[in-house]
Amino acid sequence: GESVGLHLPTLSVQEGDNSIINCAYSNSASDYFIWYKQESGKGPQFIIDIRSNMDKRQGQRVTVLLNKTVKHLSLQIAATQPGDSAVYFCAENNAGNMLTFGGGTRLMVKP
Amino acid sequence: ETGVTQTPRHLVMGMTNKKSLKCEQHLGHNAMYWYKQSAKKPLELMFVYNFKEQTENNSVPSRFSPECPNSSHLFLHLHTLQPEDSALYLCASSPGQGGLNEQFFGPGTRLTVL
Numbered sequence: 001g002e003s004v005g006l007h008l009p010t011l012s013v014q015e016g017d018n019s020i021i022n023c024a025y026s027n028s029a030s031d032y033f034i035w036y037k038q039e040s041g042k043g044p045q046f047i048i049d050i051r052s053n054m055d056k057r058q059g060q061r062v063t064v065l066l067n068k069t070v071k072h073l074s075l076q077i078a079a080t081q082p083g084d085s086a087v088y089f090c091a092e093n094n095a096g097n098m099l100t101f102g103g104g105t106r107l108m109v110k111p
Numbered sequence: 112e113t114g115v116t117q118t119p120r121h122l123v124m125g126m127t128n129k130k131s132l133k134c135e136q137h138l139g140h141n142a143m144y145w146y147k148q149s150a151k152k153p154l155e156l157m158f159v160y161n162f163k164e165q166t167e168n169n170s171v172p173s174r175f176s177p178e179c180p181n182s183s184h185l186f187l188h189l190h191t192l193q194p195e196d197s198a199l200y201l202c203a204s205s206p207g208q209g210g211l212n213e214q215f216f217g218p219g220t221r222l223t224v225l
Contacts, residue, residue, distance in 0.1 A: 032212060034213065036216075041218075042218055043201050043203075043216035044154075044201070044216045046113075046213065046214075046215060046216075049211070051211075089153075089154070091214075093211075096212075097142050097159070097205055097212045098156065098212070099214060101154040102153060103152075
């Protein structure tokens with residue numbers, strides 16, 4: 001079946017470095033994608049989204065890249081800070097108002 | 112804060128108990144969702160409500176019973192749960208049909224079934 005998956009379960013980076021979190025999706029009909037951040041004891045927090053008619057979108061310190069050819073989504077975090085430590089999920093919208101979530105990647109920032 | 116609140120934040124119940132989880136959104140959204148989040152598993156969609164009507168039941172056991180009295184409130188009634196139902200239960204809302212499916216989540220209810 002269609003699914004969203006993440007390449008790396010854990011990513012460890014040095015404070016100040018850039019982080020890249022990857023996500024593969026398999027449904028070519030997906031038209032909208034979201035990255036969420038989930039800190040311990042909290043619900044997922046919306047970070048940034050992108051529609052399928054775009055290949056790049058930038059926010060504050062974050063950039064999402066979409067490569068529809070290989071069905072790949074990535075989240076780039078510039079100058080990673082300790083507060084960025086969390087689990088990051090990608091989600092795809094492929095049917096009405098339903099999202100399919102990936103398994104999540106844990107980002108650990110070393111001081 | 113995301114504009115979605117959930118109560119209680121923590122709940123411990125026995126298998127014979129009946130309890131309810133509450134979710135409220137202050138975003139003017141028309142769609143609300145219940146998700147289950149277990150350790151090492153992706154978020155699992157349970158129920159979807161659009162304009163107070165249930166539009167999705169993702170094969171959820173009948174011991175979970177949702178209720179949506181209006182577009183701002185969503186309940187999940189629990190009865191005769193099993194220990195494997197212990198998880199974080201997340202509520203979310205989104206603008207609804209026709210708009211981008213940008214879902215905003217509440218903080219969740221951590222449920223432990225003894």
